[in-house]
Amino acid sequence: MQWEAVRASAQWAAYGDALGFITELTDTAGVRRRIGRDDVxxxxxxxxxxxxxxxxxMPLPAGAYSDDTQLRLATSRAIRGDGEFDAEAFAKIEVVAWQAYALGAGRGTKAAATGLMRVEAKWSQNIFATKAAxxxxxxxxxxxxxxxxxxxSARDLTNWDNITRDVVRNAVSTHGHPRGILGAVLHAxxxxxxxxxxxxxxxxxxxxxIDWLEQVPDIIxxxxxxxxxxxxxxxxxAGIDFRSAAITVANECRAALExxxxxxxxxxxxxxxxxxxxGGFNEATRGSGTVTTLLAAVLAHAYSDSPEAGLLLAxxxxxxxxxxxxxxxxxxxxAVTAGPPPGTVQDAKVIDSEARRMWDISQGREAATFAYPDLLRWSPPKATLDLVGHTPMGPALAGLxxxxxxxxxxxxxxxxYVWxxxxxxxxxxxxxxxxxxxLDENLLPGDVRQPRGRPAGDARPAGDAPREQQLLFEAPLQAAASAEQRPVLAGTAPEAVSERAHRHAPPPVEEIVxxxxxxxxxxEQVGRALLQQIRGGRYSVERAAAFAGLLARAYHQDDQ
Structure with missing residues (x-):
């Protein structure tokens, strides 16, 4: 995999998003109101x-992108420098914070984001049912x-097992229908x-x-x-078996291609x-994960020699x-096009930077990791309007x-609303x-919090304000760095080259039980095994919970 291919894939994806965002959910008259002409x-x-x-x-600049690219960048930040996907940080921090700046978001993802604000909700346990969804x-x-x-960021593009595992971990934090999950796998x-x-x-x-979709239950x-x-x-x-559901979805995709x-x-x-x-014009099926994936694949294949024409058609x-x-x-x-898209893409430098970080990870090179707030202290505001708050450094967005x-x-x-x-x-x-x-300091990335014990007199003026609240657009406390001067991934800390491929993986919980x-x-053995899960580093909480659940089932089965 070449760096230029990853970069172009990221830029053309954002360009397609920006083009289609203009025409999303409107008719010709609506397009004319938005841009002064009938087509893009x-x-x-x-x-x-x-x-x-x-x-x-609200005015949007040329190349403004929607929730598609917003959440793609959020996914990228949640991939650590060692290549591990931090599913809990993505779900509990990125998706929750995204609610404050989402553009063009779908009802389902918004409902899932609201569910993730619950204290008990985890990336793997965001099961909810409301009147809306x-x-x-x-x-x-x-x-x-x-x-x-x-x-x-994949080190081996032929290893669909590893790619599928992370894609499913990402998808299930917000999507519970097999079409949403398997559509993501198919595109990947x-x-x-x-x-x-x-x-x-x-x-x-x-x-x-499509045949691979029937293997996803084995990856799970x-x-x-x-x-x-x-x-x-x-x-x-759901009241159904996931393996049966995967077969059904795969058969739907086969029937569509026939x-x-x-x-x-x-x-x-x-x-x-x-x-x-x-069913791409039908409101009930227009946004289906599988239908969208198949239409994108057909368009890309048909317009391999003229990518701009393909995206304009979409x-x-x-x-x-x-x-x-x-x-x-x-x-x-x-991925197969040499060069950037022909039109403006908002935040092109940020998109380039994240694409470069993904490519560095794929090559086993040293890469930065975003310094998310400590999830043990993460407790977001109950109201999404309060995700943006004031701090001694001025306005800030929770998590970012x-x-x-x-x-x-x-x-x-x-x-x-403010840009x-x-x-x-x-x-x-x-x-x-x-x-x-x-905004509680525990909601800020680790590298931007004030040092503890700092004398009150050293705080910035906004922090010394006697009132409890601060106007959003007060005079900035200091000049903002230019895009060229600003570190492209502030909030990150360098890490060593990943040793993931060489680490000895812990035994599966099922084998331990x-x-x-x-x-x-x-x-004694049960207690020792539980402590091993708790001390297991990343995902130790999830592993301990999985261990306890499986242990209880095995114990009762043995007792019978």
Whole structure:
């Protein structure tokens, strides 16, 4: 895998997102209101209503991207310098913080993000059911659109087991329907093929990739947290067997491809007919994780020689999921395209930097790790409006750190909106209270907190303010660093080259419990085994919980 391919995949994915974001969920008249013409030809400045029916029409710069790229960058940050995906930090910090700046978010992912604010919710235990949504019914493309970093950082693109494991860990934190989970896996293995062979996957590769979906239950069974924490809870809530569900989804994808004629040119008319045939215009199925993945794969294959035309076709097919189909097709097309996209992409330097970090990880090179807040002390505000608060350093976003406002705020009936820049360069349009409340320092990244015991007189003026709240757009306390001066991944700490491939992996929890059962569950051995799980480093809490659950089942079975 070459650095240029990863970089282009990331940039073309963001470009497709930016094109399709302009036309998302509107008609020709709506496109005309947004950009002054009937169709999209490149990225341009435009306006969009944010915050729902009673929100505000906010100006968006050329190349502004939606939740697709936002959550892709969040996924990337959650991949540590050693290549491990920090599923808990992604779910509990990134997805929760994202609610303050989400653009174009789907109902399912928003409902899942709200669920993750619960203290008891974990990445593997975000089972919820509300009037608006049920976890096990969320099968949209909100997972598939964000999982590319797992492929970009993969050390072995032919090892679909490892890629699938991390993709599933990512997906299940928000999506509980097999179409949402398996659609993400399907897109990941197709992208892995493109980066490995430098050729876009076609019909001959689509079918083996679909066949792979039936292997996903085996990948889940090999992972302690997925097998012993997520799967039993999911099965109880869904009332079905995941293996049977995986076969059903794979058969749906096979049936869709049987109705597709790959030798016919994919014109505006034939693409629209395919979208119609696969339910891409139907509100109930438009955002399906599998439908979107297949449409993106078809577009990429048909437009391998003219990627811009393929993304414009996706973006201008109004009534379909324009931004997500275009962003996923862009990730595939970029993998085999030399050079950047032809139009402006917002935060191109940040996207480049994260793509470079993913590539460094894939090559086993030293890479930085984002310094997330300590999850043991992480307790986000109950209201999403309070995710942005004031600190002694000025405004900050919970989990991600200092926020420098770039424009005067715009107020609505319920909130204030303002464009700001995070310390590592990403631009976000935040929704917050006009009078910010204090943000607990435990919600800040580890490298931006004030040193403990600092004399009160040393605090910055905003921290000394006698009132409990602070206006969002007060004069900045210090000049913001320029994009060139600012560290691209502030909030990170360098780490050594990964030794993951050489580490001795702990024995599976199932083997430990089997050994305890053979020895009669002696208290000393049980206690020692539990302590081993607790002391097991990363995911020790999840491993301990999985161990306890499996131990209880095995003990009662043995007792019977």
């Amino acid at each position: 030809t490149t990225t341009v400045p435009w306006k969009r209503r944010v915050g729902g029916r009673y929100g505000r029409d 049920r976890y096990v019914d969320i099968g949209g493309n909100g997972a598939a659109m964000r999982i590319q970093p797992h492929v970009w 293995v197709l992208l892995a093929h493109a980066l490995d062979t430098m050729e876009l996957p076609g019909p001959k590769q689509w079918r083996p990739a 069974a090999k992972d302690d947290e997925l097998a012993y924490l997520w799967l039993p809870t999911w099965s109880d809530a 109705a597709f004629e790959p030798t016919s040119p994919l014109t505006t008319e034939t693409y629209a007919a395919l979208v119609e045939q696969w 973006a201008n097919t109004l009534g379909s999921d324009t931004d997500t189909i275009a962003t996923m097709a862009g990730a595939l097309l970029g 750190g200092p926020l420098t406002p770039m424009d005067p705020p715009a107020t609505s009936n319920q909130a204030t 700001g820049t995070l310390s590592f360069g990403q631009s976000i349009l935040v929704r917050a209270r006009p009078d910010l409340r204090p 089997q050994e305890l059962a053979r020895n009669g569950f002696t208290p």
